[in-house]
Structures are given as structure tokens and as C-alpha cells.
Amino acid sequence: MQSPADWPVLAVSVVGAILVVEIVRRLLIRARRRSALAGHLVEHCTWPAFAVAAVVAANFVFGPGMFGMTPQERDLSSAVERGLGLVTIASVTWLIVQASYALTDVVLERLVRVEGERNRRARRIMTQIALVRRIAAATIIVVAVGAMLFSFPQVRALGAGLLASAGIAGAVVGIAAQPTIGNALAGLQLAFSDALRLDDVVVVDNEWGRIEELTLTYVVVRLWDERRLVLPVSYFTQNPFENWTRHGSRVVAVVFLRVDWSVPVEKLREELYTFIQTNPLWDQKDWTLQVTDILPNGLVELRALMSAADSPSAWDLKCDVREHLVRYVRENFPEALPRFRVEAPETRAGVPWTAQLGAELDPGQAVSQSGFPDPKPPTQQL
Incomplete structure (x- = not known):
């Protein structure tokens, strides 16, 4: 049975676990010149690994009698033990999500360098990997939150009581979350139907740009003037748009x-x-x-x-x-150079305009070379 004298053992265990992770990190830093995965693991997993090592070591050493043997101290030890369990679930979830991102980043980094005719297929795979890993991360987080909640006896009892009304609750939640679920399904449809990919050139609502980000809920289009057009994913399944790089970049x-x-x-x-x-x-x-x-x-x-x-x-x-x-x-x-032609009456009738106009004027009124009658001279006053 643990006692307050075991605190130094707890401290040594936590520090030792952190040192082990630090040694592994340094080895990965040396190996990342030869392995891209090592570099991504160091980039994504350093802090989650420190957290997991410290919390797991504390969980192994910590016991109910660490604060003392009185009922109040034992209750405090139980509360701390439950808190450590929750932190363990959270840190392990964090590490799993970051490790999955590190693994997929290796593939995405190789696909980014693909050019030429294979670029279209590479961008399609990049879009699908990006969406799948977001779905996987969301699923892992939901499962972790459920595990954390069900670690409380009161929540387990409440969950058992709610199972009877799960059908009604599911229907209500489904109706309320219909736009969100529709966007998520639209995102999967775009990714796996090859209708839209990352870095595709599109014209949306008379705006030209490239697909910069594609998630389960929205799409970010980087316009030619560096503006960002953010649209729901369902927009691309319900409205027509131009994709200039659907079958190639040419x-x-x-x-x-x-x-x-x-x-x-x-x-x-x-x-x-x-x-x-x-x-x-x-x-x-x-x-x-x-x-x-x-x-x-x-x-x-x-x-x-x-x-x-x-x-x-x-x-x-x-x-x-x-x-x-x-x-x-x-x-x-x-x-x-562009010129606008004007058809004059003399061109249409074949008769000089000045002669035709002069016949219609009074005999005493002269006609100028421009085709307009000259004004009469003023009458002299004696």
C-alpha cells in the first residue's frame, strides 16, 4: 500500500519516463536525414509523447494512500486518481491523432512533388487523404470523450437510462444536424468522386481561383487577387461550377x-x-x-x-x-485600327449633297463647301 513517503518514487518515475522520451526524440532527430517519417514524428509527437510518458508513469505509481489514510485524504486520492485517468485518455488520444498526421504527412509530402501528367492523380489522393484523416481524428476524439464520460458511474447510469429513448433522441438530433451531416456527406462525395481536388483551378460565381482547403464543412478558394472565398461544401454539389483542371492542367x-x-x-x-x-x-x-x-x-x-x-x-x-x-x-x-463608318445621304442617293441642298434653298442663300447654308450678311444701316 502506498504512503506519503512514496512521493519521491513518483517524481523519479515521471522524470525517468520523460528522459526516455527525450532520448528517443534525439535519436529520431539524428535519423530524420535518412527518414522523412522520423522528422514528422519529431514535429508532431514530441509534446504528446512527453504528456503520455508523464501521465502513464504517474498512474502506475500513484495509489489511494498517497495523501494519507484518513477518509478525507483517501477521497482526495481517489479524485486525483480519477483525474489522472481522464488526463491519460486525453493525452493518449492526442498522441494517436498526432501520430496519424505524421504518418499521412509522409505520403502528402511525396505527392506534392509529383508533376506532369501524374499531378492530377496525386492531387486526388491528397484530397482524399486529407479528408479521411480529418474524419479519423474526429472519430478518435469522439470515442475518447465517450470513454472519459463513462468513467463516471453517474454517467454510466444515465446512459443506461437513455438507451430506451435512443430512437427518439436520434431522430431529433438527425433533424437538427441535417445541414451539418449533409455538408459532411457532400465533402466525401467531392473527394471520392474526383469532382474537386486540392489546387484545382475553378471558376465559382464568376470568380477565378484555386482550391486552397477542402474540409467536411467548407471549401476555401484562393482567388487570383489573394482574396479567399469560403463556401459550404454543399454549394459544389448543388450549383454548377467550372473546373479547369478536371482532366489535366493544360x-x-x-x-x-x-x-x-x-x-x-x-x-x-x-x-x-x-x-x-x-x-x-x-x-x-x-x-x-x-x-x-x-x-x-x-x-x-x-x-x-x-x-x-x-x-x-x-x-x-x-x-x-x-x-x-x-x-x-x-x-x-x-x-x-477600329473606325466607325457613317453613311451620308450623298452616298445613298448618288447625288452630291450640296447640289441637292442648294436646290431646296432660296436662290439668294449660298451654300458653303461643308454642305450647310452660309448665314446671310447683316443688312447695312444708312
Whole structure:
């Protein structure tokens, strides 16, 4: 039976357990140059391991008689023993969750470095791992909280009484938590249907951005101007959105020019091909320049298409091509710049406007070269 004299033994046991964890930590630090897992274990599990070592050692040594043998002291010892049990459950849960994150971080770190055609599959696996480990962590925490609550006899008795009404309680909770459960199921649907992945390029509500974070309840879209658009997961299952990297990261850039009819399309097409050949953003695959429309205002619409490896490269390539074509047309074919034509009456009737207007005026009223009657000279006063 333990006595107050066992306090030094308790202190030595706790310190010894902490020293053992520190030795293991130093060994892992030395090994992380050769093993990525060792580095992630040190990063995630150092403090949880210290807590588990200290609490487990205290649990093994601590006994009912540590504070004394009187009834009050024994009650205090029982309360401390129960508190140590709760702290043990909490610290072990903390260690398990952090160890699972360390193990999955090894896989995620390798997937981040994957490029090229395999990048799409890598991002899909990253999204699924991120969601699964969040679900696993939430499940472990719920189980730990339940274990902590059921360590109290009063709670166990209450739980036995509530089992009879579990059906009604489950229905009420299900109705109240319907939006949350729907979001969670929507998150799993997005992750495992490959409809949305981390780092996907999307257009949502006319906003262009990348998927920065995908959880069971919300999605964070990092917009092109560094703003963050936070949307519920259910938004992506109930509303249409554009995913530019669904089957690959390659994107076709589009540039429109509205010019006059006198524009030399063939020379512009040759100039476009010459320019994109020297531009490193073009992926050397697709390009074209076509007349796509005649606008109601009388201008000709030209559309230039160029492919790029990803959406940021496509955006920069579009800007480069647009600037170059505008400068090329302005410097070499200024007559092809946008002009708006006006049809005059003489063009329509084939009769000089000044002659037609002069016939309708009084014989004494002259007509100027501009086609408008000259004002009568003022009458001289004698």
C-alpha cells in the first residue's frame, strides 16, 4: 500500500519516463536525414509523447494512500486518481491523432512533388487523404470523450437510462444536424468522386481561383487577387461550377481583337505564330487565329487561341499576345485600327449633297463647301 513517503518514487518515475522520451526524440532527430517519417514524428509527437510518458508513469505509481489514510485524504486520492485517468485518455488520444498526421504527412509530402501528367492523380489522393484523416481524428476524439464520460458511474447510469429513448433522441438530433451531416456527406462525395481536388483551378460565381482547403464543412478558394472565398461544401454539389483542371492542367488561352475590315488577317496570323514560338509560356501544341464574327458596329472580330501548360501561364500568355498584336497593328497597319463608318445621304442617293441642298434653298442663300447654308450678311444701316 502506498504512503506519503512514496512521493519521491513518483517524481523519479515521471522524470525517468520523460528522459526516455527525450532520448528517443534525439535519436529520431539524428535519423530524420535518412527518414522523412522520423522528422514528422519529431514535429508532431514530441509534446504528446512527453504528456503520455508523464501521465502513464504517474498512474502506475500513484495509489489511494498517497495523501494519507484518513477518509478525507483517501477521497482526495481517489479524485486525483480519477483525474489522472481522464488526463491519460486525453493525452493518449492526442498522441494517436498526432501520430496519424505524421504518418499521412509522409505520403502528402511525396505527392506534392509529383508533376506532369501524374499531378492530377496525386492531387486526388491528397484530397482524399486529407479528408479521411480529418474524419479519423474526429472519430478518435469522439470515442475518447465517450470513454472519459463513462468513467463516471453517474454517467454510466444515465446512459443506461437513455438507451430506451435512443430512437427518439436520434431522430431529433438527425433533424437538427441535417445541414451539418449533409455538408459532411457532400465533402466525401467531392473527394471520392474526383469532382474537386486540392489546387484545382475553378471558376465559382464568376470568380477565378484555386482550391486552397477542402474540409467536411467548407471549401476555401484562393482567388487570383489573394482574396479567399469560403463556401459550404454543399454549394459544389448543388450549383454548377467550372473546373479547369478536371482532366489535366493544360488550358487554352483566348485573345479577342476588334479591328477594321482592312486588317490583313494572313499577316496577323503569321506574326502571331512568330511571336508565340519565342514565348516560353506556349507549350508548343495548339494555336490559331480566325475571323469569328462581324459585330453590329461594323468591326471585325479576330480570335487568337494559344495553349499553355496551366492556367497562370495561360493568363500571362494571353496578356503577352494581346500587347504584341495591339502594338503590331498600331505600328504596321494603322488604317486597320477600329473606325466607325457613317453613311451620308450623298452616298445613298448618288447625288452630291450640296447640289441637292442648294436646290431646296432660296436662290439668294449660298451654300458653303461643308454642305450647310452660309448665314446671310447683316443688312447695312444708312
